[in-house]
Amino acid sequence: MRFSLKPQDDTFYAFFNDAAENIRRGVGILAELGDDAPDFQKISERLVDVEHDNDQLTHRLFNKVNSTFVTPMDRTDMYHLAGKLDDILDHIEAAANLVYLYGLSDLPALPREMIEQITVLTQQAELLVEFMPKLKGLNASMQDFWVECNRLENDGDRAYRMLLVRLYSGEYPALTVMKLKEVGDELEAACDSFESVSNVVESVYVKES
Amino acid sequence: MRFSLKPQDDTFYAFFNDAAENIRRGVGILAELGDDAPDFQKISERLVDVEHDNDQLTHRLFNKVNSTFVTPMDRTDMYHLAGKLDDILDHIEAAANLVYLYGLSDLPALPREMIEQITVLTQQAELLVEFMPKLKGLNASMQDFWVECNRLENDGDRAYRMLLVRLYSGEYPALTVMKLKEVGDELEAACDSFESVSNVVESVYVKES
Amino acid sequence: MRFSLKPQDDTFYAFFNDAAENIRRGVGILAELGDDAPDFQKISERLVDVEHDNDQLTHRLFNKVNSTFVTPMDRTDMYHLAGKLDDILDHIEAAANLVYLYGLSDLPALPREMIEQITVLTQQAELLVEFMPKLKGLNASMQDFWVECNRLENDGDRAYRMLLVRLYSGEYPALTVMKLKEVGDELEAACDSFESVSNVVESVYVKES
Numbered sequence: 001m002r003f004s005l006k007p008q009d010d011t012f013y014a015f016f017n018d019a020a021e022n023i024r025r026g027v028g029i030l031a032e033l034g035d036d037a038p039d040f041q042k043i044s045e046r047l048v049d050v051e052h053d054n055d056q057l058t059h060r061l062f063n064k065v066n067s068t069f070v071t072p073m074d075r076t077d078m079y080h081l082a083g084k085l086d087d088i089l090d091h092i093e094a095a096a097n098l099v100y101l102y103g104l105s106d107l108p109a110l111p112r113e114m115i116e117q118i119t120v121l122t123q124q125a126e127l128l129v130e131f132m133p134k135l136k137g138l139n140a141s142m143q144d145f146w147v148e149c150n151r152l153e154n155d156g157d158r159a160y161r162m163l164l165v166r167l168y169s170g171e172y173p174a175l176t177v178m179k180l181k182e183v184g185d186e187l188e189a190a191c192d193s194f195e196s197v198s199n200v201v202e203s204v205y206v207k208e209s
Numbered sequence: 210m211r212f213s214l215k216p217q218d219d220t221f222y223a224f225f226n227d228a229a230e231n232i233r234r235g236v237g238i239l240a241e242l243g244d245d246a247p248d249f250q251k252i253s254e255r256l257v258d259v260e261h262d263n264d265q266l267t268h269r270l271f272n273k274v275n276s277t278f279v280t281p282m283d284r285t286d287m288y289h290l291a292g293k294l295d296d297i298l299d300h301i302e303a304a305a306n307l308v309y310l311y312g313l314s315d316l317p318a319l320p321r322e323m324i325e326q327i328t329v330l331t332q333q334a335e336l337l338v339e340f341m342p343k344l345k346g347l348n349a350s351m352q353d354f355w356v357e358c359n360r361l362e363n364d365g366d367r368a369y370r371m372l373l374v375r376l377y378s379g380e381y382p383a384l385t386v387m388k389l390k391e392v393g394d395e396l397e398a399a400c401d402s403f404e405s406v407s408n409v410v411e412s413v414y415v416k417e418s
Numbered sequence: 419m420r421f422s423l424k425p426q427d428d429t430f431y432a433f434f435n436d437a438a439e440n441i442r443r444g445v446g447i448l449a450e451l452g453d454d455a456p457d458f459q460k461i462s463e464r465l466v467d468v469e470h471d472n473d474q475l476t477h478r479l480f481n482k483v484n485s486t487f488v489t490p491m492d493r494t495d496m497y498h499l500a501g502k503l504d505d506i507l508d509h510i511e512a513a514a515n516l517v518y519l520y521g522l523s524d525l526p527a528l529p530r531e532m533i534e535q536i537t538v539l540t541q542q543a544e545l546l547v548e549f550m551p552k553l554k555g556l557n558a559s560m561q562d563f564w565v566e567c568n569r570l571e572n573d574g575d576r577a578y579r580m581l582l583v584r585l586y587s588g589e590y591p592a593l594t595v596m597k598l599k600e601v602g603d604e605l606e607a608a609c610d611s612f613e614s615v616s617n618v619v620e621s622v623y624v625k626e627s
Contacts, residue, residue: 065624075624083617101583164391165310174383174592178599181387182582199292206274206284373600374519383592390596408501415483415493 009072015061019085020132026050027125034115044100051093084196091190102179113163117187120156124194149198156191218281224270229341235259236334243324253309256302293405300399311388322372326396329365333403358407365400427490433479438550444468445543452533462518469511502614509608520597531581535605538574542612567616574609
């Protein structure tokens with residue numbers, strides 16, 4: 001209840017909720033890579049737009065932070081959290097862009113393990129949208145958030161490692177392996193960025209508690 | 210002597226000592242990769258156990274931090290330090306697991322430069338076990354710790370660069386190069402994580418002094 | 419004007435200006451890779467010297483920070499900023515060293531996109547030298563610094579992605595692709611480090627304002 005007397009705090013929390021929703025939207029578009037005959041170019045272009053929306057959200061938050069005397073969370077923490085949320089969309093946009101740029105659309109399908117990476121990202125985005133509104137109260141239930149984040153990040157690591165095993169199995173020519181690995185690396189980085197978000201939230205909690 | 214009146218502080222420092230010991234244990238298992246005819250699967254499985262022990266240590270530390278009113282170091286710093294120690298074992302476990310998963314056991318031997326990377330990690334782990342008990346006093350002798358850490362990290366960088374030169378020499382097929390590089394990258398990341406530990410300790414020292 | 423009564427502050431700001439100048443010198447040497455028939459070994463050796471000069475600068479700053487009671491910026495921030503400046507030269511030195519070590523001098527020329535990465539680094543270094551002296555006042559004009567940093571980092575990302583497309587086009591043999599990618603990765607990391615510098619400056623500004 002310590003923040004209840006500062007009504008404008010809601011603007012800050014609303015930003016983080018909007019960013020989470022925007023990430024879910026981005027991951028939803030990325031997941032279309034698993035459809036039959038996806039339009040790789042369109043997916044990439046739509047993700048550039050989503051990333052752009054996020055840049056504008058972040059910009060508005062920073063202006064608000066700079067023009068507000070008392071902020072509900074430490075300025076540096078809000079700054080950090082916004083940066084990590086931004087990283088998620090950067091990596092997702094990069095993954096989709098590389099699929100298109102490298103002409104991986106010529107493959108019969110993306111490797112199953114890569115689609116599994118995207119499934120984990122979808123679950124992480126859902127979790128983020130579910131827990132972000134609870135950031136305001138920062139109560140003990142947040143513990144569930146980072147336990148679950150950690151579990152999903154382990155799932156993501158496993159999918160990534162299985163992708164590498166597949167890529168190095170000799171099924172693809174060397175250059176195709178390199179291209180696919182580049183994409184898998186971006187998806188893995190997006191997965192790690194979700195965990196970084198959880199780590200920032202956890203460190204805020206540790207400080208405030 | 211500033212902490213001498215808070216007897217429970219020792220629990221915090223004991224955690225960091227235990228984590229250092231655990232890391233030395235992990236690096237010792239990793240070093241068996243340089244033996245004649247090592248059991249790659251067993252090494253990987255034993256390292257999963259060591260990493261799991263570390264996760265439990267970290268979990269106990271975080272609970273302790275959350276339930277203690279006055280902590281001997283800044284909460285965020287303890288949190289950071291535990292995270293960096295955790296990173297070391299993550300990378301070591303990953304390296305051993307990839308050697309096994311990629312079937313690199315089929316090579317007559319791992320490249321000599323990779324064994325040199327592991328030798329550096331062994332020296333870094335010894336250094337950590339030696340200096341961690343001095344964290345409590347945080348006196349000027351810690352300066353030796355980070356000077357030495359820096360020196361070992363340079364040794365590690367050199368071993369890694371020589372590994373890359375060897376891998377790109379044309380001695381191995383392209384896919385084998387990629388697999389070996391993946392392993393070398395994890396060893397290099399473990400080496401860098403040791404230096405991150407040293408950086409956190411140094412920044413604590415800068416703040417406290 | 420808040421620091422005007424502490425004359426020795428200038429020593430701290432002088433360090434950051436010297437570090438920026440040193441980085442510009444390093445990037446200037448790196449840019450010689452784009453000349454006709456460059457001496458790859460000499461370029462690499464000269465960059466080792468520049469990096470060494472920077473290590474000494476950093477060492478002097480840390481001693482100063484440790485022996486000064488009131489510092490003009492938060493100790494941890496100065497520590498961070500020096501570390502990020504150091505990262506830039508580490509990556510630049512590594513890039514030039516890998517070009518030499520891998521014998522990439524045998525290629526008719528480095529890929530055009532790689533020279534474009536170096537052009538972006540040159541612009542980033544100029545920007546750093548221009549804005550570093552304004553760190554002392556930390557006034558609103560710093561906003562231009564990070565807006566411009568962000569723009570250049572996007573240019574760098576684009577050059578890097580175009581390099582990857584070229585490398586994976588089938589023009590080079592697989593091992594050459596791997597070597598060139600290693601170099602491009604270091605250049606990209608240098609470009610990202612410039613943005614990290616800007617992020618640290620921005621977070622200092624957010625805290626102080």
